Amino acid sequence: MVTPLEIFSGFSVDDIPAAKAFYGDTLGLSVSDGSMGNLDLELPSGGHVFIYPKPNHEPATFTILNLVVENIDAAVDDLNAKGVQTAIYDDPNLPTDEKGVLRGRAAGQGPDIAWFRDPAGNVLSVLQD
Template sequence: MDTLKESLAFSGFSVDNFEKAKDFYGNTLGLDVAESKEMPGILHLRLAGGNTILIYTKPEHIPATFTILNFPVKNIESTVATLHANGIVFEKYEGMEIGEDGIFRGGGPLIAWFTDPAGNILSVIEQDL
């Protein structure tokens, strides 16, 4: 009998515009993005380590109010600078110690949040890799 612990699970999230998502994840973030051949309107976001995330178009899309995708990075300051140069604007949440560069330095790991064109929240988080 198959069990879930043997399954190669994957995650997915919705966006409201296929072309904007494809451009953002592929060009702005520089990630490996492929259109699904079997299912139109689906993008496969291929990440390091072989992980794949589905991005699907949903006409009634409502952006997530929480972080849907975290990108661990070795040096958050250089990553934030590169993303900023690519047009990324970092979120500054009220009541949080977020610097002018968009990096949260209020305790715990260094982290910076931004959104995709559909309003979903993403982050870069500094970790030893």
């Protein structure tokens, strides 16, 4: 039986300084330099994510991080004011409004959620449950 002492997730980026600025300054998360040229992203719940450089990085086509927020409109407005585009999908199966928010709560189909990309092209979201 596997008995882990700790569990953490990780993902790649193509530019560590850009990732550090984005996750630390733009998103306001706690980011520190790791010992192997990586970044350590500390989550509000106490967990950690390993962000590592990869020269042949390909952006994740799935959501790598979901940031739960109290007010999705305020979060989207803040991201947009910082130059982060939240209207990244144009898909009739994923009907988002002009801000890029899928209004799932009003439809009784899950949370309100908006997706956006980090500088490496990885997909993230803000959501209000």
